[in-house]
Amino acid sequence: MPRDDCLSVTYNATLPRLYTDPSPRLSLSHILPPPLSPMELTTSPAPASVAAVSSISLLLFLLLLASPGAETHNITHILAKHPELSTFNHYLTLTHLASEINRRLTITVLAVDNAAMSELIAKHLSIGTIKNVLSLHVLVDYFGTKKLHQLSQRSTSTSTLFQASGAAPGTAGFVNITDLKGGKVGFGFTEVHNVEATFVKSIIERPYNISVLQISQVLTSPEVEAPTGAPSDLNLTEILTKQGCKAFADLITSSGAEATYQENIDSGLTVFCPPDSVVNGFMPKYKNLTKAQKTSLILYHGVPIFMSLQGLKSSNGPMNTLATNGASKYHFTVQNDGDDVTLKTKVVTAKVTGTVVERDPLIVFKVDKFLQPKELFKATEAAPAPKSGKRKKSNDRDVSDDDDDADSPDREPLDDTADDRDAAAGLVAGGRLVAGSLLLSLFLSMAIL
Numbered sequence: 001m002p003r004d005d006c007l008s009v010t011y012n013a014t015l016p017r018l019y020t021d022p023s024p025r026l027s028l029s030h031i032l033p034p035p036l037s038p039m040e041l042t043t044s045p046a047p048a049s050v051a052a053v054s055s056i057s058l059l060l061f062l063l064l065l066a067s068p069g070a071e072t073h074n075i076t077h078i079l080a081k082h083p084e085l086s087t088f089n090h091y092l093t094l095t096h097l098a099s100e101i102n103r104r105l106t107i108t109v110l111a112v113d114n115a116a117m118s119e120l121i122a123k124h125l126s127i128g129t130i131k132n133v134l135s136l137h138v139l140v141d142y143f144g145t146k147k148l149h150q151l152s153q154r155s156t157s158t159s160t161l162f163q164a165s166g167a168a169p170g171t172a173g174f175v176n177i178t179d180l181k182g183g184k185v186g187f188g189f190t191e192v193h194n195v196e197a198t199f200v201k202s203i204i205e206r207p208y209n210i211s212v213l214q215i216s217q218v219l220t221s222p223e224v225e226a227p228t229g230a231p232s233d234l235n236l237t238e239i240l241t242k243q244g245c246k247a248f249a250d251l252i253t254s255s256g257a258e259a260t261y262q263e264n265i266d267s268g269l270t271v272f273c274p275p276d277s278v279v280n281g282f283m284p285k286y287k288n289l290t291k292a293q294k295t296s297l298i299l300y301h302g303v304p305i306f307m308s309l310q311g312l313k314s315s316n317g318p319m320n321t322l323a324t325n326g327a328s329k330y331h332f333t334v335q336n337d338g339d340d341v342t343l344k345t346k347v348v349t350a351k352v353t354g355t356v357v358e359r360d361p362l363i364v365f366k367v368d369k370f371l372q373p374k375e376l377f378k379a380t381e382a383a384p385a386p387k388s389g390k391r392k393k394s395n396d397r398d399v400s401d402d403d404d405d406a407d408s409p410d411r412e413p414l415d416d417t418a419d420d421r422d423a424a425a426g427l428v429a430g431g432r433l434v435a436g437s438l439l440l441s442l443f444l445s446m447a448i449l
């Protein structure tokens with residue numbers, strides 16, 4: 001048998017990983033053929049070489065498909081396809097557990113239907129306590145349907161996000177899973193070994209990434225429902241003042257936007273704060289606005305949800321703000337390029353330069369420009385296309401990043417074709433990645449031959 005056949009490759013469509021035969025026979029000589037003699041180079045097409053090169057090309061292509069840039073899970077989108085779980089989905093977002101689930105590489109979510117959630121809501125627990133209860137439904141290990149019925153000794157105990165949070169007394173944050181008779185699976189608490197709920201059905205399973213299982217009842221206990229402190233003690237302007245954003249904090253107060261910001265902290269708030277030097281440089285434009293426009297502009301820097309840096313990096317597209325209402329969009333577009341996160345309006349493009357403070361449910365990011373919505377400022381004109389036969393100089397500036405021409409207020413909204421172009425550009429980029437991988441494979445084939 002030719003040595004090329006010693007490499008066994010299997011691609012599992014469920015798991016985006018490449019598996020190779022771990023046999024000790026495997027070495028580089030098993031993949032590449034021996035050197036050809038001068039006579040073979042002139043008289044033989046070297047079919048073994050062709051086969052080896054084809055194998056290498058296939059390996060490269062599969063590795064590209066299985067790269068870390070593949071799409072990650074989004075629990076909100078997964079549950080949105082199941083209306084019977086909408087209340088559970090809503091409270092995952094409200095308690096910021098959704099973003100925590102999305103950034104975990106291995107996770108199991110025990111979802112409950114709207115009827116079961118109604119019983120929990122009827123207890124009138126604080127949002128912090130509800131978060132503790134729901135975090136008990138997020139297991140920090142993977143459990144698919146098959147694994148539930150193959151438990152060693154028919155029972156196991158696993159940790160949850162409630163236990164990982166440090167708020168659980170003792171082992172109150174552990175869930176006991178038991179493979180019951182008749183094919184049923186029960187869920188309860190480790191300390192008392194009881195069964196509080198049973199397995200209903202599998203919603204989605206992506207071994208060994210995320211599993212979403214529906215169970216019959218909410219898992220809760222007196223320890224989990226213990227009262228928690230309210231986060232409303234956080235004072236946004238005081239925090240900003242102490243963290244180098246005093247000028248922006250003063251604008252929040254003077255514009256009348258402070259109450260709106262403060263009211264949104266409990267349910268989650270993300271603030272994008274320009275530093276004092278940026279605020280001071282923007283003040284000539286700011287003074288030209290009316291009182292109502294000033295309020296809208298300051299509210300434009302807040303998003304009514306807790307969005308971690310990891311959450312921002314996984315978000316691409318329009319994002320509503322505290323200034324958003326039915327008549328005026330007042331949104332900006334989040335764009336990611338590696339570790340760089342930018343906020344793009346039709347007027348300026350601001351870069352997120354760091355995290356000022358992160359105290360769930362409040363997070364404040366620093367940006368290098370004052371965000372300017374198209375509802376208040378003129379959008380920057382696109383640069384004219386260069387005349388045919390002449391190349392644009394490499395040191396020409398990108399007009400979209402220059403806000404010097406956006407001086408005057410303008411309430412007339414402009415079209416959203418730029419957003420469409422951005423979306424199309426993303427599709428083209430994806431096509432280029434696949435095409436590039438194919439070209440690389442062909443190039444290597446020709447080079448080796």
